[in-house]
Amino acid sequence: MYIMDDGIRIHAALELPEAGKEKLPLVIVLHGFTGHMDEVQLVALAETMRSLGCATLRLDLYGHGQSGGSFREHTILKWVNNALRVIDCARGLDFVEGLYLCGHSQGGLTAMLAAGMKADALDGLLLLSPATMIPDLARAGVDLAGSSFDPRHVPETLSTWDGLILDGNYARVAQTIRVEPAIDAYDGPVLLLQGTADETVPRACAEQAAARYRDCELIWLPEDDHCYNFQLPLARKAVADWLGRQLRRRG
């Protein structure tokens, strides 16, 4: 199905738990940079969430997967707008009681920013290796998606590690993003998962975000990478334990 956001189609997969009640908690799941909703770890973690009785809504964000917009024109703020729109949409569904937001990497950063804007709409935040270093890389002009530049004179386009072209506005937008105020504006419960061998997001990013949130459980996945290729069962268990606890707490 598609959810329209300001004229752009957001491709979404709504899946219900097998043993569902009349009212269900819903988890919205956001992928990362160059990613899509069908990545192995997102499909697996969404299945874990459904096994706990939640509905899941996996999305393709602007310029990714089967959604509208081009990769070149995407920015983190366009993704935040997508998330805000989908949160509003989810709140309007009559079967939804309890709303959680989950995001991987750049989608995790997006989830943090959206949660800071809509803390009152969310019952919990699940952050999968959130890429909180992106704004700092953009401000430094160093190795942003593999591209380095003068941060005061951002080029018209940047070319990424995989030879994809990004509009310079991606970097200009990222330069303005501050994660700390978004963290401070969200006082609900947070789960943060991070592999100890993640080569994309530095360990310090996870440590700093977890320390700053008021109620955050940080789970380290030993020797795991950015996409949980080695410890997916452990990632599933961490989500099941934390989300199960949140659901029981809410009754």
Ligand code: FER
């Ligand atoms: C970067 C490092 C990581 C970057 C983006 C990411 C745009 C995002 C990774 C992901 O979402 O998986 O330098 O630049």
